[in-house]
Amino acid sequence: MKVKLNSIRRFIKIKSLSSIVMFVTSMAALILANSCLAPVYEKFLELKFTIGVGNFHLTKSVLHWINDGLMTIFFFLIGLEIKSEFLTGSLNSMRRAVLPVFAAIGGMIVPIVIFLTLHHGQAGIEGWGIPMATDIAFSLGVLGIFGSRVPLGLKVFLTTYAIIDDLGAVIIITFFYSSSIHWNFIIIALALLLLLFILTAFTIYWKYLFLLLGIIIWILFLKSGIHPTIAGVLVAFTIPMHREKKFSDVIKKGKKALNELSKINGKNEAELKAHKEAIQVLDTFTSKIQSPLHFLQHRLQGIVSFIIIPLFGFANAGITFTTQGGAISPLTLNIAMALLFGKVLGISLFTYLPLKLKIGILPLHTNFKQIIGLGFLGGLGFTMSIFIANLAFDSADMINSAKIGILLGSVVASVLGFIILKYSIKGNRTSNQSPYINPERDRILLGTQDIK
Numbered sequence: 001m002k003v004k005l006n007s008i009r010r011f012i013k014i015k016s017l018s019s020i021v022m023f024v025t026s027m028a029a030l031i032l033a034n035s036c037l038a039p040v041y042e043k044f045l046e047l048k049f050t051i052g053v054g055n056f057h058l059t060k061s062v063l064h065w066i067n068d069g070l071m072t073i074f075f076f077l078i079g080l081e082i083k084s085e086f087l088t089g090s091l092n093s094m095r096r097a098v099l100p101v102f103a104a105i106g107g108m109i110v111p112i113v114i115f116l117t118l119h120h121g122q123a124g125i126e127g128w129g130i131p132m133a134t135d136i137a138f139s140l141g142v143l144g145i146f147g148s149r150v151p152l153g154l155k156v157f158l159t160t161y162a163i164i165d166d167l168g169a170v171i172i173i174t175f176f177y178s179s180s181i182h183w184n185f186i187i188i189a190l191a192l193l194l195l196l197f198i199l200t201a202f203t204i205y206w207k208y209l210f211l212l213l214g215i216i217i218w219i220l221f222l223k224s225g226i227h228p229t230i231a232g233v234l235v236a237f238t239i240p241m242h243r244e245k246k247f248s249d250v251i252k253k254g255k256k257a258l259n260e261l262s263k264i265n266g267k268n269e270a271e272l273k274a275h276k277e278a279i280q281v282l283d284t285f286t287s288k289i290q291s292p293l294h295f296l297q298h299r300l301q302g303i304v305s306f307i308i309i310p311l312f313g314f315a316n317a318g319i320t321f322t323t324q325g326g327a328i329s330p331l332t333l334n335i336a337m338a339l340l341f342g343k344v345l346g347i348s349l350f351t352y353l354p355l356k357l358k359i360g361i362l363p364l365h366t367n368f369k370q371i372i373g374l375g376f377l378g379g380l381g382f383t384m385s386i387f388i389a390n391l392a393f394d395s396a397d398m399i400n401s402a403k404i405g406i407l408l409g410s411v412v413a414s415v416l417g418f419i420i421l422k423y424s425i426k427g428n429r430t431s432n433q434s435p436y437i438n439p440e441r442d443r444i445l446l447g448t449q450d451i452k
Contacts (some may be wrong), residue, residue, distance in 0.1 A: 006072070014302065015136055015146075018309060020136070020141065020205055020307050022310050023312040023313075024385075025203040025310040026445075029315070030318065038318075044062060045149060045318075047062045061317075063316075067315070068227075069228075071229050071308065073300065074229070074308050075230065076233065076300070077232075077236070078232075078237025080237075080296060081297065082163055082227070082237075089160075099361070099362065102353060103161045104168065105350055106340075107346040107378050112338075112340025114345075115127075118337060124393065126392050129176060130392065131381060133387075134161070134380060134384040136158075136165075138383075138410070140155070140158060142160060142377055142380070143374075153364050153366050154363060154365075154370055173391065174226060174385075189220035193215060197238050200371060203242050218235075239296060239328055277330050295369050316403075319407060332402070334405070336408040336412070337410030338408075339381050339413060340404075344375035346378075347375035351375075376414070379413025379414075382406060385402060386406060389403060
């Protein structure tokens with residue numbers, strides 16, 4: 001359990017720090033888009049780059065390489081996180097998962113309903129999926145402002161909720177925001193995915209084969225009409241959880257390498273070479289006793305959080321306030337209202353329901369006021385909301401209006417969430433105890449069996 005809690009803390013810390021970097025790059029994009037350097041910013045995003053092998057070539061703009069290419073790695077990481085949570089995390093037990101799952105469902109349905117109600121019969125109704133998304137990095141970043149006063153259970157709740165929310169966004173993008181589908185490419189892609197699943201079922205994992213087939217599947221999705229980032233999620237589901245080697249098989253060699261490393265104190269060339277070799281041995285052993293899924297998850301978290309997402313923010317947050325498209329429109333206001341009120345109502349009400357029915361319990365050291373505060377933080381929709389806006393609209397003016405609505409709703413939601421959380425977590429301190437396990441309380445609420 002301690003290892004799992006450390007993993008959760010690492011994930012939360014990375015996401016919180018990532019929100020700062022993303023905020024800086026997004027603000028830089030906003031400043032550039034509304035300055036005399038706007039033409040330079042736009043030309044940079046429109047630059048064409050070509051990659052290819054032999055007679056096969058792909059030519060896309062910088063903006064499209066980021067949104068269709070790099071963001072596939074982001075979705076791949078989301079897929080890894082979803083699979084990990086379902087197999088070994090907060091979602092592998094119904095008792096632990098019921099509250100964040102209900103919250104995520106409410107946090108998706110209610111904003112969509114509010115937007116469709118407010119925007120009925122108006123241009124831009126196809127943007128109904130925009131307010132359903134939550135940006136986990138920004139929301140955890142706001143929560144992280146309170147430091148050690150935030151109960152770990154509250155962070156785990158928000159993280160689990162956001163992962164389910166991401167899964168819902170992936171499903172919406174797949175079925176509602178893809179262009180005309182070419183089924184011949186899809187059938188080939190699904191056949192390759194089936195092959196990867198079969199290899200995983202037989203505990204066969206060759207990383208270069210999985211990489212090659214993953215790239216081919218991405219290209220097939222790109223040509224099929226389904227947004228290619230979905231390929232990242234599907235390929236992630238094929239990555240195995242089993243270890244290449246058992247811990248007991250490599251522990252002796254690992255200890256030997258550690259002993260050799262501890263004896264190296266000098267700085268001469270021979271000892272430096274031995275030091276490097278010992279480090280390489282330990283690195284090899286670490287990768288062999290760690291499942292491919294967790295290995296990739298840990299390796300990609302930093303790349304995605306500090307490179308890909310900030311680049312996405314820089315490329316997509318360039319909202320222009322000086323043109324007609326930047327004016328406050330009904331689309332802008334309705335997206336902002338749906339994000340702000342839809343999220344808090346959906347998350348709060350759908351969390352209250354299982355509590356009332358006594359089929360779910362709040363994490364330790366948390367209260368319902370804090371859940372309402374998290375509901376407002378759910379209105380921070382930045383990354384995924386902008387991503388869906390780019391898919392929903394062809395008009396640059398409508399995309400710009402949607403982005404202003406996302407920005408407006410996210411800012412107001414974060415301020416209100418911060419205020420509510422400030423007064424609801426006053427005096428709290430985090431605990432190393434599992435955020436969901438309280439045997440005495442669980443026996444009272446859920447029967448005689450402890451949560452395992």
